[in-house]
Amino acid sequence: MALAHVIMTALLEGEQTGYDLARSFDTSLGFFWQASHQQIYAELRKLEENGWLNGTEVPQQGKPDKVVYGLTTAGHEALENWIYTATRPSVTKDELLVKLYNLSEKNVAYLIREITSRQAAMIKSLALYEKIRDKNYSHPHKLSTRKKGVYLVLLAGIQSGEQYLAWCDDVLQLLSSI
Amino acid sequence: MALAHVIMTALLEGEQTGYDLARSFDTSLGFFWQASHQQIYAELRKLEENGWLNGTEVPQQGKPDKVVYGLTTAGHEALENWIYTATRPSVTKDELLVKLYNLSEKNVAYLIREITSRQAAMIKSLALYEKIRDKNYSHPHKLSTRKKGVYLVLLAGIQSGEQYLAWCDDVLQLLSSI
DNA sequence: ACTAACATGTAACCCGTTACATGATTAT
DNA sequence: ATAATCATGTAACGGGTTACATGTTAGT
Numbered sequence: 001m002a003l004a005h006v007i008m009t010a011l012l013e014g015e016q017t018g019y020d021l022a023r024s025f026d027t028s029l030g031f032f033w034q035a036s037h038q039q040i041y042a043e044l045r046k047l048e049e050n051g052w053l054n055g056t057e058v059p060q061q062g063k064p065d066k067v068v069y070g071l072t073t074a075g076h077e078a079l080e081n082w083i084y085t086a087t088r089p090s091v092t093k094d095e096l097l098v099k100l101y102n103l104s105e106k107n108v109a110y111l112i113r114e115i116t117s118r119q120a121a122m123i124k125s126l127a128l129y130e131k132i133r134d135k136n137y138s139h140p141h142k143l144s145t146r147k148k149g150v151y152l153v154l155l156a157g158i159q160s161g162e163q164y165l166a167w168c169d170d171v172l173q174l175l176s177s178i
Numbered sequence: 179m180a181l182a183h184v185i186m187t188a189l190l191e192g193e194q195t196g197y198d199l200a201r202s203f204d205t206s207l208g209f210f211w212q213a214s215h216q217q218i219y220a221e222l223r224k225l226e227e228n229g230w231l232n233g234t235e236v237p238q239q240g241k242p243d244k245v246v247y248g249l250t251t252a253g254h255e256a257l258e259n260w261i262y263t264a265t266r267p268s269v270t271k272d273e274l275l276v277k278l279y280n281l282s283e284k285n286v287a288y289l290i291r292e293i294t295s296r297q298a299a300m301i302k303s304l305a306l307y308e309k310i311r312d313k314n315y316s317h318p319h320k321l322s323t324r325k326k327g328v329y330l331v332l333l334a335g336i337q338s339g340e341q342y343l344a345w346c347d348d349v350l351q352l353l354s355s356i
Numbered sequence: 357a358c359t360a361a362c363a364t365g366t367a368a369c370c371c372g373t374t375a376c377a378t379g380a381t382t383a384t
Numbered sequence: 385a386t387a388a389t390c391a392t393g394t395a396a397c398g399g400g401t402t403a404c405a406t407g408t409t410a411g412t
Contacts (some may be wrong), residue, residue, distance in 0.1 A: 009280055032272065170333060
């Protein structure tokens with residue numbers, strides 16, 4: 001159910017094609033949601049059948065034709081109503097934690113490598129989040145209401161990223177003593 | 179693929195029934211993985227067909243008969259080998275963040291309530307994690323290698339819980355000014 | 357010649373959730 | 385009486401991943 005609402009949320013900013021959305025999921029949106037292009041195209045068709053989106057075919061030359069989607073009034077309403085439905089907190093299923101549970105003298109070297117590469121990846125995304133924050137969200141209380149929401153999502157990413165890095169340090173320290 | 183390995187990891191400690199496992203997923207294991215009993219029973223049958231577990235029927239009086247599962251040698255090996263397969267970091271899909279992205283004057287009161295209840299839930303689980311840590315893991319470097327791994331998983335839960343609470347505070351502070 | 361970007365799709369499969377089902381014993 | 389615990393299961397559905405497919409244009 002939620003992918004539908006993520007897509008509609010993304011379309012609040014303006015009309016987009018499935019391809020545009022797929023690219024957003026690889027970058028900005030991707031920080032807190034992921035979806036393949038197959039999933040996105042399927043969902044877009046469902047949403048149009050539902051009357052929540054309307055798609056317009058746009059012929060192009062030199063490129064394949066595309067379908068641009070926008071929110072309908074019904075879509076807007078559906079999105080607003082969805083906000084008030086209950087959501088259960090989702091447990092993060094991280095396979096790396098399962099592996100750590102199986103820590104042994106034999107596999108410790110491998111796990112150190114895997115943690116180190118996670119750490120490196122997180123340092124990169126964190127740098128990006130922080131850049132975005134410093135550029136557009138440096139004065140949170142001066143933002144519009146809507147932007148405040150976006151800022152808080154960004155903040156969640158930054159804080160949990162920082163926490164993750166701190167944890168990686170702790171892990172590496174303990175593992176290196178084995 | 180991963181549920182299979184979580185189950186096998188749980189069986190490292192000793193033989194268990196599907197019911198036992200389901201209860202673990204509601205408590206200890208549940209802090210970093212979740213699975214319904216239907217999923218567990220299905221997975222156990224698959225694992226037995228695979229030769230990774232062996233199930234023994236145990237007749238009982240006054241209670242339904244049960245099947246106790248234990249790891250086979252092949253299962254042990256499969257689990258150890260799995261450690262060395264690459265895992266991609268998984269993005270947490272949290273619907274609440276999607277909702278926050280849709281923040282407005284109209285829904286802010288509702289979102290404050292939802293964040294507050296998340297906060298309360300987290301305070302509870304955090305208290306439990308910390309109790310476990312203080313009781314069994316207060317001297318990390320003195321633990322056996324295997325227990326060190328378990329400790330690090332627990333630490334991940336505690337640290338990310340603390341971070342989550344800090345974030346909730348930030349959110350509530352900003353939202354209450356709207 | 358080859359790769360990347362643009363743009364969309366089908367098909368098979370696996371993983372997970374929800375709803376429904378059974379049936380005895382023990383505790384309130 | 386009623387609910388909770390023990391113990392396992394079927395069936396339908398929905399969400400998500402992987403593999404495969406098509407075809408143009410622009411850049412190295």
